[in-house]
Amino acid sequence: MMIQQQFVADKQRWALLERGRPLDDSRSFRRCLGQYPTGVTVITASHDGGPVGMTVNSFASVSLDPPLILWSIRRESRNVEAFRSAEHFVVNMLAHDQVQVSQWFCTSHPQKFELVSWVAGLGGAPLIYGAVAQLECQRVSVQEAGDHLILIGEVKQYAHFDGKPLTFSNGEYAMTQGLPREHHGAPN
Numbered sequence: 001m002m003i004q005q006q007f008v009a010d011k012q013r014w015a016l017l018e019r020g021r022p023l024d025d026s027r028s029f030r031r032c033l034g035q036y037p038t039g040v041t042v043i044t045a046s047h048d049g050g051p052v053g054m055t056v057n058s059f060a061s062v063s064l065d066p067p068l069i070l071w072s073i074r075r076e077s078r079n080v081e082a083f084r085s086a087e088h089f090v091v092n093m094l095a096h097d098q099v100q101v102s103q104w105f106c107t108s109h110p111q112k113f114e115l116v117s118w119v120a121g122l123g124g125a126p127l128i129y130g131a132v133a134q135l136e137c138q139r140v141s142v143q144e145a146g147d148h149l150i151l152i153g154e155v156k157q158y159a160h161f162d163g164k165p166l167t168f169s170n171g172e173y174a175m176t177q178g179l180p181r182e183h184h185g186a187p188n
Contacts, residue, residue, distance in 0.1 A: 037169035040094045042105045042131075043071055045086035046124030051113045052082040053126060055105040057168050058148075059091055067155040069135060072148040078108065080149065084142055088123025089153060093133040094166040096175045101128065102166065122156055133160040 022029035038057040045052050054077070062068040069091060073080055083089060094102055104112040117129035122136045137153030144150075167174045 031171070034170050037167050037174060040098075040102050040166040040168050040173070041071070042092045042094060042101065042128055043083070043089055044092060044118075044126040044128065045083055045089040046120070046126075047082035047086060051118070051124075051126045052079050052086075053105050053112065053128075054079050055102045059093075062152065068140065068152055069137060069155060070150055070152045072145065072150045075147055075149060083151060084149065086123070086125070087139055088121070088125045088156075089137050089139065089151070090121050090125040090127055091133075091135040091137065091153075092126075092128040092131040093135075094128075095130055095132045095161075096164040096166045098130055098166055099173050101130070102173070127159075131161070132163040132165050134158065 018025075018028045018031065020028055039059065041056050041059050042053050043056045043059075054073075056071050056073070058072040060070055062070050071091065073083055101116055104115050109115070113126065118126040119129075121127045121134070122138070125136065127134050127136070135153075135155045136157040137155050140152045140154050142149050142151055164175055167176055
């Protein structure tokens with residue numbers, strides 16, 4: 001009886017919402033990808049003597065030895081040339097209370113760097129105050145990948161601070177919440 005009840009509960013929980021081919025319905029595919037929660041970062045650099053930055057959630061660690069990370073940028077982004085040519089960039093991992101910062105850097109707001117506190121890091125790339133972590137990177141390579149470029153950087157310096165990260169899932173901002181102790185452990 002218990003197994004049958006569990007089966008019914010699982011069947012309701014796993015109801016199919018959408019299925020298709022990504023090239024036939026890109027919005028549906030994007031919703032599918034949105035099921036995977038991501039952290040919210042602002043990637044910054046210095047370009048033509050001034051700061052540039054944009055909100056990015058396509059960030060991932062690659063290697064510990066050497067310490068490599070990656071992120072991607074749309075080829076049509078107004079910042080693509082600035083980041084493609086920047087020797088250094090910073091991954092500012094936003095804190096749960098920095099939704100407004102994320103929104104400022106999603107736009108072409110001309111004074112977004114005047115709206116946040118920051119200091120120059122390696123190569124002049126801005127370190128945004130209040131982030132839960134900052135990775136100061138030297139660009140290692142730029143790879144072409146469909147409608148995006150993948151930028152790989154070697155982490156030269158890092159800092160992390162007490163706080164909860166800001167995340168994005170299912171088209172909205174979210175916060176992380178730990179599970180009870182029996183679920184602890186790290187994925188590979």
